[in-house]
Amino acid sequence: MNFTSLKNSWRRTASLTVKETRQLMRDKSSIAMGLLLPLLLIFIFGYGISLDLTDAKVAVFNQSPGKVTNAIVEGFRGSSYITPFPVKSMKEAETLFDDGKVRGIVVFPQNFQADLMNQKAKIQIIVYGVDTTSANSLQNYVQQSVLISLNKLGMQNSTPIVMEQRLWYNAANSSTWYFVPGIIAIVLTLVGTFLTALVIAREWERGTMEMLFSTPVTTTEILLSKIIPYFLLGLGGFIITLEAALLVFKVPMEGSFFVILVSSILYLLTSLGIGLLISGGLKAQFLACQIALLVSFLPSVLLSGFVFDLRNVPDFIAVVAYALPPTYFIELLRGAFLSGDNWTVIWKDWVILFLYLTVFFYLTNKTLKKTLEKK
Numbered sequence: 617m618n619f620t621s622l623k624n625s626w627r628r629t630a631s632l633t634v635k636e637t638r639q640l641m642r643d644k645s646s647i648a649m650g651l652l653l654p655l656l657l658i659f660i661f662g663y664g665i666s667l668d669l670t671d672a673k674v675a676v677f678n679q680s681p682g683k684v685t686n687a688i689v690e691g692f693r694g695s696s697y698i699t700p701f702p703v704k705s706m707k708e709a710e711t712l713f714d715d716g717k718v719r720g721i722v723v724f725p726q727n728f729q730a731d732l733m734n735q736k737a738k739i740q741i742i743v744y745g746v747d748t749t750s751a752n753s754l755q756n757y758v759q760q761s762v763l764i765s766l767n768k769l770g771m772q773n774s775t776p777i778v779m780e781q782r783l784w785y786n787a788a789n790s791s792t793w794y795f796v797p798g799i800i801a802i803v804l805t806l807v808g809t810f811l812t813a814l815v816i817a818r819e820w821e822r823g824t825m826e827m828l829f830s831t832p833v834t835t836t837e838i839l840l841s842k843i844i845p846y847f848l849l850g851l852g853g854f855i856i857t858l859e860a861a862l863l864v865f866k867v868p869m870e871g872s873f874f875v876i877l878v879s880s881i882l883y884l885l886t887s888l889g890i891g892l893l894i895s896g897g898l899k900a901q902f903l904a905c906q907i908a909l910l911v912s913f914l915p916s917v918l919l920s921g922f923v924f925d926l927r928n929v930p931d932f933i934a935v936v937a938y939a940l941p942p943t944y945f946i947e948l949l950r951g952a953f954l955s956g957d958n959w960t961v962i963w964k965d966w967v968i969l970f971l972y973l974t975v976f977f978y979l980t981n982k983t984l985k986k987t988l989e990k991k
Contacts, residue, residue: 671698671699672697672698672699672719672754672757673717673718674692674698674699674700674701674718674722674754674758675701675702675708675709675712675718675720675721675722676689676692676701676703677706677709677722677723678702678724679724679725679726679728680724680725680726680727680728683769684729684732684766684769685724685728687765687768687769688739688761688762688766689702691761691764691768692722692758692761695757695761697757697761698754698757698761700722701717706723709721709723713742713784714958715961716961719743719744719754720742720743720744720754720755720758721740721742721743722739722740722758723740723742724739725740736778738777738778739777739778739779739780740779740780740782741755741759741779741782742782742784743781743782743783743784744784751783755781762777762779784955796860796861796867796953797861797867797949797950797952797953798920798922798949798950799857799861800854800858800861800880800949801883801916801920801922801946801949802913802922803850803853803857804850804853804854804883804884804945805913805916805942806853807846807853807884807887808846808850808883808884808886808890808891809887809888809890809894809908810891810905810908810909811846811849811891812843812846812887812892812895813891813892813894813904813905814895814901814905815842815846815891815892816892816895816896816899817895817896817898817900817901817904818895818901820899820900821900821901836981839892839980839981839984842892843888843892846888846891850887851880851881851884854880854884858876861953867953867954868953868954869952869953870952870953870955871951871955871956872952872957875948875952875957875962876948876949876953878966879945879948879962879966879969882945882966882969882970882973883941883942883969885973885977886941886969886976887912887941889973889975889976889977889979890911890976891912892976892977892980893976893979894907894908896980896984915936919933919936919937919940920937920942920945921937921943921946922946941968941969941972944965944968944969945965945969947961947965948961948965948966
């Protein structure tokens, strides 16, 4: 290649580069993906995602008040990792535990003082074992706090205390049991939101939506025709993941199948509503795909409690997380699989999911009606 040919090649390349740059500058969605998404992710990973425990609430059932037990409880209060909640009975502690208000229980038995004199004292530490990472961290924090308190009393070596550890709702201490229920939420998000976000937009791009408007169909009929196939597809994905969870990964089902099924149907319909709202409002498959990624798939993975315990994140991240439907669905699934049916939590989350799906389908219906009126 001579100098002239090379010069012409660079000139053509420069012209094409200028053209593509101008097109990129006109495409606000691509600029947002390139500039705002990295910023969003760095803030989520930097501030919103943490494996550290802070201010973990622990119920303390002290059946043998005394110098040592009181010093240990005061040691909890002085820790930035543990917040003790004194309770008067084990039943009260278990109620707080089941309602998610505390993450662990520390029990001093009635004969603690006498056993202390005989050098065979025991402290029972019960932690919420669904999230194995947080459970192990909490056990370590409690143990270290007890040891520090005993050291201050000069008793660490002369008066050994045995700390009995128990995991509730995940006796196998398996992280798989923690993650697998959340995978069901990811599958339903993919089918419900990510795929349906392209449905109506595809009709607009192909020009078939105008033909559909010319037929004697109602808005409700259009929505149902878009919903039913993906709803059935989503149920198929739900059944596959549920069977895999039970048969392959051996995740226990402590609650009822009815709760899991109703929760999945409510969430799937909610996801369908989000996807159709995105698709009907944007009318472009590429843009709809980008928005669906930003508002559904990424939040369902990063901010729903799927991977990270939401009680470990800053308040402003928790506010965003609890504004997302997947958060409530994953809470329902983990409860139904690992801890049993807590109907106080179940009814609350069911109502929230039902309100979400009602709002999304109402907005989708209004969006299509406006489009029909314009046509």
